[in-house]
Amino acid sequence: xxxxxxxxxxxxxxxxxxxxxxxxxxxxxxxxxxxxxxxxxxxxxxxxxxxxxxxxxxxxxxxxxxxxxxxxxxxxxxxxxxxxxxxxxxxxxxxxxxxxxxxxxxxxxxxxxxxxxxxxxxxxxxxxxxxxxxxxxxxxxxxxxxxxxxxxxxxxxxxxxxxxxxxxxxxxxxxxxxxxxxxxxxxxxxxxxxxxxxxxxxxxxxxxxxxxxxxxxxxxxxxxxxxxxxxxxxxxxxxxxxxxxxxxxxxxxxxxxxxxxxxxxxxxxxxxxxxxxxxxxxxxxxxxxxxxxxxxxxxxxxxxx
Amino acid sequence: xxxxxxxxxxxxxxxxxxxxxxxxxxxxxxxxxxxxxxxxxxxxxxxxxxxxxxxxxxxxxxxxxxxxxxxxxxxxxxxxxxxxxxxxxxxxxxxxxxxxxxxxxxxxxxxxxxxxxxxxxxxxxxxxxxxxxxxxxxxxxxxxxxxxxxxxxxxxxxxxxxxxxxxxxxxx
Numbered sequence: 133x134x135x136x137x138x139x140x141x142x143x144x145x146x147x148x149x150x151x152x153x154x155x156x157x158x159x160x161x162x163x164x165x166x167x168x169x170x171x172x173x174x175x176x177x178x179x180x181x182x183x184x185x186x187x188x189x190x191x192x193x194x195x196x197x198x199x200x201x202x203x204x205x206x207x208x209x210x211x212x213x214x215x216x217x218x219x220x221x222x223x224x225x226x227x228x229x230x231x232x233x234x235x236x237x238x239x240x241x242x243x244x245x246x247x248x249x250x251x252x253x254x255x256x257x258x259x260x261x262x263x264x265x266x267x268x269x270x271x272x273x274x275x276x277x278x279x280x281x282x283x284x285x286x287x288x289x290x291x292x293x294x295x296x297x298x299x300x301x302x303x304x305x306x307x308x309x310x311x312x313x314x315x316x317x318x319x320x321x322x323x324x325x326x327x328x329x330x331x332x333x334x335x336x337x338x339x340x341x342x343x344x345x346x347x348x349x350x351x352x353x354x355x356x357x358x359x360x361x362x363x364x365x366x367x368x369x370x371x372x373x374x375x376x377x378x379x380x381x382x383x384x385x386x387x388x389x390x391x392x393x394x395x396x397x398x399x400x401x402x403x404x405x406x407x408x409x410x411x412x413x414x415x416x417x418x419x420x421x422x423x424x425x426x427x428x429x430x431x432x433x434x435x436x437x
Numbered sequence: 438x439x440x441x442x443x444x445x446x447x448x449x450x451x452x453x454x455x456x457x458x459x460x461x462x463x464x465x466x467x468x469x470x471x472x473x474x475x476x477x478x479x480x481x482x483x484x485x486x487x488x489x490x491x492x493x494x495x496x497x498x499x500x501x502x503x504x505x506x507x508x509x510x511x512x513x514x515x516x517x518x519x520x521x522x523x524x525x526x527x528x529x530x531x532x533x534x535x536x537x538x539x540x541x542x543x544x545x546x547x548x549x550x551x552x553x554x555x556x557x558x559x560x561x562x563x564x565x566x567x568x569x570x571x572x573x574x575x576x577x578x579x580x581x582x583x584x585x586x587x588x589x590x591x592x593x594x595x596x597x598x599x600x601x602x603x604x605x606x607x608x609x
Contacts, residue, residue: 148500148501148531148534148535149531151500151501151502151531152501152527152528152531155501155502155504155505155523155527156524156527156528158505158520158523159505159508159520159521159523159524159527160520160524161520162509162519162520162523163518163519163520163521163524163566163570165519166518166519166520167518167570172519175519176513176519179509179510179513180513183510183513183514186465186466186469187469187514189466190466190467190469190470191469262469271516273516300516307516314571314573335573335575
């Protein structure tokens with residue numbers, strides 16, 4: 133560094149230390165603004181649209197390869213597939229008829245009981261353009277965006293269960309956070325007992341965690357967890373996970389329950405975006421808190437990082 | 438002595454602005470390639486490598502400003518926080534510029550060791566930012582610095598070969 137300063141014949145602008153400090157400060161300010169506020173979303177969207185064609189370009193070789201694979205399928209595979217689909221269709225058709233009868237009956241019964249109709253939802257099909265490239269994140273990018281009326285917060289499912297949730301919407305793309313993303317929570321219900329719980333992602337592709345269940349809780353290996361629909365984000369009764377391990381150690385206040393996602397979180401190319409879940413009525417605001425509660429909340433806030 | 442001269446000439450090879458921009462673009466495209474499963478931990482950071490190459494070989498052409506802008510670009514493409522890659526690349530470019538004279542004195546293998554140190558510094562910056570904002574660190578992430586440093590050798594070969602004039606003028 134010394135000799136460059138003494139031998140500077142040509143003016144090359146500020147020194148590299150000054151530049152380092154300047155650009156580091158700029159990045160830190162951007163980081164702070166981006167993590168605390170939402171001001172930069174529009175700038176992000178503009179850049180995202182500009183780079184969209186290039187991103188598709190890099191996804192092309194993989195797509196072409198899989199396309200080529202499907203082009204050279206053997207005829208007997210196709211015939212076998214077709215036969216299997218036909219039988220499946222027949223089975224499904226008979227079940228569908230039963231279902232329709234039951235739906236009508238259910239509607240009548242609900243009308244009799246004066247219970248609100250369950251939220252019905254429609255789905256939009258979307259293609260995965262690419263999967264996570266960052267080890268810190270469990271995210272997918274889908275090819276439907278704000279142009280197709282996708283909104284952030286919508287649930288994403290496949291044919292077997294919940295895959296994740298749309299967390300950011302670009303004009304032509306949307307970003308999905310998987311249920312297995314670290315600290316992503318889904319409100320669920322144990323199908324066998326009706327127990328309500330919240331399942332958390334663990335950051336590992338094939339693991340979910342059911343937290344805050346007491347040691348004597350009634351959960352067994354093999355129990356199926358479905359969405360409870362209690363948060364107004366996920367429609368109810370979608371399969372989420374299956375319990376694979378329950379550890380009850382009396383030394384800890386909570387049981388350690390490990391689940392496995394039912395949906396092919398890392399398997400498919402096409403997914404379904406659940407559109408228009410009917411919003412729940414607003415949560416009533418509690419005006420006056422009792423002294424105890426207020427103190428508790430204050431402590432909670434203080435202890436938050 | 439002649440070897441020394443040859444190596445000096447390697448570093449003096451001309452590089453057009455178009456070539457620099459093109460190499461950085463290709464690096465960004467490579468960055469978008471999909472990676473799966475455990476390979477994800479080994480994913481090398483192509484942009485950081487090419488950036489470091491230019492910072493050590495042409496420190497007056499590619500500096501901290503370009504590194505920062507490239508970082509912002511990658512941040513958007515990667516859906517990470519604004520400024521996360523930018524900060525990491527700023528630190529990387531600074532390291533490359535400060536050490537560029539020193540790196541020139543070593544052979545490729547010894548250069549790779551220096552490069553590993555620089556990359557590790559930028560990886561640490563990225564991870565610390567992530568830890569501050571999200572609250573956890575994935576330790577496998579640092580394997581990427583190792584694979585990137587190993588890639589330094591073929592990458593330097595490739596870029597040097599592309600920069601060398603096609604035909605020796607003495608031949609004519």
